[in-house]
Amino acid sequence: MKKRTAFLGLAIATSLALVGCTASNTGSGSSGGVSGEPVEGGTLHVLQNTDFSHLDPAQGFDGGVNNFYRLIYRTLTTQGVGEGAKGTEIVPDLATDTGTPNEDATEWTFTLQDDIFFEDGTPITSADVKFGVERSLDPSISIGSPYAKIVLDMPEDYQGYYISGPLDTIETPDEKTIVFHLNQPYADFAAVVGQAPFTPFPADGDVTTTSIDQQPIASGPYRVTEYQRGSTLVLERNEYWDAATDDVRTAAPDSFEWTFGLDAATIDERMIADQGADQDAIAGSVQAASISRIQTPAIQERTIQGLQGCTTYMPLNTTKPGMDDPLVRQAINLAVDKQAVKDGTGGSQLADIATTMMPPTVAGFAEFDLYPSEDSKGDPEAAKALLAEAGYPDGFEFTLDIRNNPKMQAQAEAIQQALAKADITVDFNLIDSATFYEVIGTTSQQHDAAITGWCPDWASGATFLPPIFEGTQIFEKGNSNVAQLNDPAVNQRMTEIRAMTDVDEANAAWGALDEQIMELAPAVPLLFEKAVMVVGSNIAGAYAHAGFSGGIDYVSVGLASTD
Amino acid sequence: MSTVPSELAVETEPKGVLPTGSAPTPARRVITTLRKSPAVVVSVCIIVFIVLLAVFAPVLSAITGWGPYDYDPSAIDSDLGGIPIGPLGGISAEHWLGVEPGNGRDILVRVAYGARVSLMIAVSATLITTTFGVIMGMIAGFFGGLADQVISRVMDFLMAFPSLIFMIALLSALPAGNRPALLVLVLSIFGWPYTARVIRGQTMSLRNSEFVEAARASGARPLKIAFREVLPNLRGTIIVLATLAVPSYIGTEAGLSFLGVGVMPPTPSWGQMISTAVGWYAVDPMFFLIPGTFLFLTVFSFTVLGDNLRRVLDAGDAAS
Numbered sequence: 001m002k003k004r005t006a007f008l009g010l011a012i013a014t015s016l017a018l019v020g021c022t023a024s025n026t027g028s029g030s031s032g033g034v035s036g037e038p039v040e041g042g043t044l045h046v047l048q049n050t051d052f053s054h055l056d057p058a059q060g061f062d063g064g065v066n067n068f069y070r071l072i073y074r075t076l077t078t079q080g081v082g083e084g085a086k087g088t089e090i091v092p093d094l095a096t097d098t099g100t101p102n103e104d105a106t107e108w109t110f111t112l113q114d115d116i117f118f119e120d121g122t123p124i125t126s127a128d129v130k131f132g133v134e135r136s137l138d139p140s141i142s143i144g145s146p147y148a149k150i151v152l153d154m155p156e157d158y159q160g161y162y163i164s165g166p167l168d169t170i171e172t173p174d175e176k177t178i179v180f181h182l183n184q185p186y187a188d189f190a191a192v193v194g195q196a197p198f199t200p201f202p203a204d205g206d207v208t209t210t211s212i213d214q215q216p217i218a219s220g221p222y223r224v225t226e227y228q229r230g231s232t233l234v235l236e237r238n239e240y241w242d243a244a245t246d247d248v249r250t251a252a253p254d255s256f257e258w259t260f261g262l263d264a265a266t267i268d269e270r271m272i273a274d275q276g277a278d279q280d281a282i283a284g285s286v287q288a289a290s291i292s293r294i295q296t297p298a299i300q301e302r303t304i305q306g307l308q309g310c311t312t313y314m315p316l317n318t319t320k321p322g323m324d325d326p327l328v329r330q331a332i333n334l335a336v337d338k339q340a341v342k343d344g345t346g347g348s349q350l351a352d353i354a355t356t357m358m359p360p361t362v363a364g365f366a367e368f369d370l371y372p373s374e375d376s377k378g379d380p381e382a383a384k385a386l387l388a389e390a391g392y393p394d395g396f397e398f399t400l401d402i403r404n405n406p407k408m409q410a411q412a413e414a415i416q417q418a419l420a421k422a423d424i425t426v427d428f429n430l431i432d433s434a435t436f437y438e439v440i441g442t443t444s445q446q447h448d449a450a451i452t453g454w455c456p457d458w459a460s461g462a463t464f465l466p467p468i469f470e471g472t473q474i475f476e477k478g479n480s481n482v483a484q485l486n487d488p489a490v491n492q493r494m495t496e497i498r499a500m501t502d503v504d505e506a507n508a509a510w511g512a513l514d515e516q517i518m519e520l521a522p523a524v525p526l527l528f529e530k531a532v533m534v535v536g537s538n539i540a541g542a543y544a545h546a547g548f549s550g551g552i553d554y555v556s557v558g559l560a561s562t563d
Numbered sequence: 564m565s566t567v568p569s570e571l572a573v574e575t576e577p578k579g580v581l582p583t584g585s586a587p588t589p590a591r592r593v594i595t596t597l598r599k600s601p602a603v604v605v606s607v608c609i610i611v612f613i614v615l616l617a618v619f620a621p622v623l624s625a626i627t628g629w630g631p632y633d634y635d636p637s638a639i640d641s642d643l644g645g646i647p648i649g650p651l652g653g654i655s656a657e658h659w660l661g662v663e664p665g666n667g668r669d670i671l672v673r674v675a676y677g678a679r680v681s682l683m684i685a686v687s688a689t690l691i692t693t694t695f696g697v698i699m700g701m702i703a704g705f706f707g708g709l710a711d712q713v714i715s716r717v718m719d720f721l722m723a724f725p726s727l728i729f730m731i732a733l734l735s736a737l738p739a740g741n742r743p744a745l746l747v748l749v750l751s752i753f754g755w756p757y758t759a760r761v762i763r764g765q766t767m768s769l770r771n772s773e774f775v776e777a778a779r780a781s782g783a784r785p786l787k788i789a790f791r792e793v794l795p796n797l798r799g800t801i802i803v804l805a806t807l808a809v810p811s812y813i814g815t816e817a818g819l820s821f822l823g824v825g826v827m828p829p830t831p832s833w834g835q836m837i838s839t840a841v842g843w844y845a846v847d848p849m850f851f852l853i854p855g856t857f858l859f860l861t862v863f864s865f866t867v868l869g870d871n872l873r874r875v876l877d878a879g880d881a882a883s
Contacts, residue, residue, distance in 0.1 A: 265842065287842055288644045288645060288665065288842070289644065289664070289842040289843045289844075289845065289846055289847075290644070290845075290846075291643055291644025291645075291646075292640075292643040292644050292646045292846050293845065293846060295643060337634075339636060339641075340634050340636065340666065342641065343636060343639060343641050343645045343665055343666060343667075344645070344665045344666050346644045346645060346665070347639075347640070347641040347642055347643065347644050347645045347665075348641050348642050349642065349643075349644060350644065377636075404823050406838075406839060406842070409828050410665055410666065412828070413632075413666065413828055413829045414634065414666065416632075416829060417632055417633070417634050417829070420632070428827055428828065430823075430827055430828075432735055
């Protein structure tokens, strides 16, 4: 259920300014630029447009904040470090391994490492992990990752620790062992326990539903020492974190400091100028207008890019008259000029053309293009032929829901212009940014199509295709199956794949299912958008993490020198 | 011969007895005076140019070969974020005023179609507010009493309202529909009191003038007096008010489109183009400058013309 809104925060929250101790300039010719090894120490300043959604891991749920959580929290497992697939691999974190399932994968056992502590020095026990999960199920805060709710075996009316008390189906036979009982076989459970709501909190402490959002209790390498919402956030070392227990986090800087509320254009200017303290800064994705200004070799040297790991697509509402005909939907797929959509988004540096629903960063990704055209510019003639076959020789008209922001409007106009060549008229329904996802997620309010995006919660087709194409996941409100596709064969196949216990086999099956779904054309995959970030000249260890919407991996980044 | 005590005093020759008898002499006098002012001549030329641009936008589109919605991927550099290829925002023989970054649409053709939208909305809103404002102002001023109380309070209410904020809220809440029509409606709702207030004041003073007294004494019915005696004497005021209303509506329309609640994309609109151009100011300043210049010139010309009209009509007052 991770939506485009979520990672927008990250995109805006771009620039990290590392102020720190360094007053000197470039100096050291030592390590290999932005990808080199960071040195210990220094303060990393982060300049960001908007504040994080929540410091409470039960509540925050987007690429930007999940990336941040890894600095202050640890979970049983987590995503790896490194570019591409290395970053999205699930690796052990607090646990010694990625868990042991029983035969049908309905019962999972994890063992905690030794020498793991909270920020006050108390050891982290299995009871703390159990409490963290139970707490996250409280209705007042359970707005984050939903997987605990979906797969844990629990009474239907369970309402979290504070209302319903402890959950019997999470067992803690001793301080180091925790056993989860699931309501279904779930081969990918190792990824589920890496979701933020599985963060441990002291079971015998004074933790309440709201206290964590105000004052987080750290289990990771940093703790929050100062926080003014919308303004500043300071992290300093958690002295009880032991690097020997942690293979994932480099945690090189001594502290991080965020400054929120900066204009996106201002951030771009500062990152390009690279003056003073901004030399020790990193930033999120630049705006399209800044792309041409970062082409000089000096700036290219400190530019990082990576896929966001999401797909921008146009779901076609299969319940609407006309749109319920696969031929019409295929015609639209054929006619869309994806090259123009890409140019409107910022060109080749900010996006790749998508022909599949699943992005290449998802395990099991299979490349195919069922609706090809020369240079991806659309094939209006073929589209017209299909439309005529479907009974619309004089053309077709539909309404597209779009969000009131320049990028999405540029994408929508490109689609409108391309479809006009195939006699398909597109009317826009411009929706306010704040309510856009609410409107298209309400089946009675959405129109014939929309432009939206989807990011997997972890790199598996299981968190990508079912939420957006499974018939049982059509809800009146909060619906993510915007296409309202309810195809028996597709539904059936999804159930089968979920029952597979071999993760690799399941991943491959998701890739094949992607093609099966695209034959029905319930959506037009448009783009795999990229993050392009300019970092300060004194930054080292920065790379785009595919698991966090292409953001710079906070736990790996640091300073090149602290002179 | 009494002068009208008003900031917008206009011709008040006591010749109201000739209802439809237009006054060729004053009209000619005004035109002659205005023609002597270079500022007015330039303004009128600019207005005529923009109106021609708007009227002949399709012709222009046919000449240049680019429609207002045509993409030209060959004019932009996809690898550089979609900036126009060539100097000054892609100005070339093909695209006379360059192209929009990101899609390569021809700026000249879009500016011309944008002028259509702007002028159409501004002129329609002016017609509606002037007509409605004059009627309401005359009723309030001429009949006084309860009618005046009600109309004046409504005007006070609307004028005290934070209209821009309300327009934004209203336009965001309204369904997409026909945006230009909605804009005209919203602009008119908040625009008419400004006309009506002035008309009311003028009418109140005219009501007591001798020729109205005379008409009343001769047994004319009130409505007849209002429209045949008073209204002709308000012509000057109305012309000035309308001339000054046009640029203010053009400005407001551009402002609303800039804020994303005005004309919907892809309909070209100056405000929208300026809004899109903001992010590109550093790499493609022409995209910002061209629609900005057109907007500035239009508003400026109408304002100069309106001010001069008022000055000349005021002076004519004293002269006649």
